[in-house]
Amino acid sequence: MMSGQEQPDSGTITLGETVKLASVDQFRDAMDNSKTVWEEVSGGLDIMKIGNTEMPSRAYVGRFNFKGVDQGKRVGELSGGERGRLHLAKLLQVGGNVLLLDEPTNDLDIETLRALENALLEFPGCAMVISHDRWFLDRIATHILDYQDEGKVEFFEGNFTEYEEYKKRTLGADALEPKRIKYKRIAK
Incomplete structure (x- = not known):
């Protein structure tokens, strides 16, 4: 865009x-x-x-x-x-x-x-x-923009490894496990 x-x-x-x-x-x-x-x-x-x-x-x-x-x-x-x-x-x-x-x-x-x-x-x-x-x-990378489900975007200052460590600390050890996302229709 x-x-x-x-x-x-x-x-x-x-x-x-x-x-x-x-x-x-x-x-x-x-x-x-x-x-x-x-x-x-x-x-x-x-x-x-x-x-x-x-x-x-x-x-x-x-x-x-x-x-x-x-x-x-x-x-x-x-x-x-x-x-x-x-x-x-x-x-x-x-x-x-x-x-x-x-x-x-x-x-x-x-x-x-x-x-x-x-x-x-x-x-x-x-x-x-x-x-x-x-x-x-x-x-x-000096900053990470993580685009997540439902249009949520998380901004993090640091590189990718630092971001993963932050996610583990704040969301728990399973935070990095792949999750099935909701299906969202592209066309109406």
Whole structure:
């Protein structure tokens, strides 16, 4: 809803005037499979503007571990991990101050995962991350929004492990056991 891809059932969502969203969904479909890696990121330009900085496009693409002939690979031929790196290169090129990341660790190799973690830890804005990767969340999360049954949202300051410990302390040892949620019709 924040990205405008879906509309709320009621009410409105208003983003602040200075908010510049950048998002990555878990499917990474918004790429042209017929283009090369370099073309997809650079748009064919030798010099690119990244945020407020200009730099050679091949050097920028190389930062995402696409070096030499790998920059000439067609997007449609990339592995899942390579597509993930390409998507991150495009995302960070935009230079938003609020990142929306849906399962960003899917298909990433260890080197790219570490680069993503470091980039997020150094990111001066806000990153909202949806992930099943608990180790990743422990490394990068400073706050948790836990969406529960019946539209309840719990806000917690800390990482994922700290949140689980808090839940055990306040709700008991069985607090982390999976619970069957009530079926809720999506369509009327």
